[in-house]
Amino acid sequence: MTFNQVYQSIKDVPYISKTNAKSLYDFILKHKPKHILELGIAHGTASCYMAAALEEIGGGKLTCVDLIDVKDVFKPSIEEQLAALGLQKHVDIYRMKSGYNWFLHNDIKASSNNETHICQPKYDLIIIDGPKNWTIDSSSFFLCDKLLNENGWIIWDDYKWTYSRADLRKEATDGISHRSLSDEELTTPHIKAIFELLVMQHPNYGNFIIQEDSDWVWAKKIKPNSTKKITYKQSHTISYYIIQKIRKLIRK
């Protein structure tokens, strides 16, 4: 299924921008990952783009994880969106009581050999798009690392997101009360901290793509201690920035 066919059907459903959806779709066409893991699915909009790309390359599996508590919160649901596009067969959906880190616990356990104590990795691409919280997502990174194949990639959304930005609208985000956090924790972008302090320093990760304007960052799993490379990418064209500037001037 082409990108435009999916876009025409689900373009108004959050939470992925057209730019990020297109780069995800194109990445799958180019690298042909066999097994993808998406942590945090909401309406399953990103899931639909990934399932469409898998169909386009002739197959593959997308495993998606979210919380049981929000099963009926997101309308349309991932099930409805996938069914409308006829893409259900590519996707397995898991809903967990406490969150995706327990799914990762189960997955690591199932992938581990009790005698050799080795966990066999299985994913070629992982998207981490959940609570964007240091405590939860520092752990999710190390857990995902155990399940990611060499040459596989991890993508994080919300690179610059902070609790203080969300604080204006609500008292808690994904079960974390904003009042329970220090000023520093409220104003620090947690995903950026995880990326800079854990991912970039990790000996198994060496190819980094930072797309600040679309809030996405990528890291490739490499042979331990290989040379590290950082690429800063603009997701939008110059005309996009000119239009944004004009819009701002008109609003003043």
Ligand SMILES: C[S@@+](CC[C@H](N)C(=O)[O-])C[C@H]1O[C@@H](n2cnc3c(N)ncnc32)[C@H](O)[C@@H]1O
């Ligand atoms: C921004 S949405 C995901 C959007 C989706 N990846 C997309 O681009 O279409 C974040 C999702 O993460 C889920 N979430 C938050 N904390 C979680 C956790 N600890 N475990 C599993 N899912 C979680 C939320 O319920 C929500 O559905």
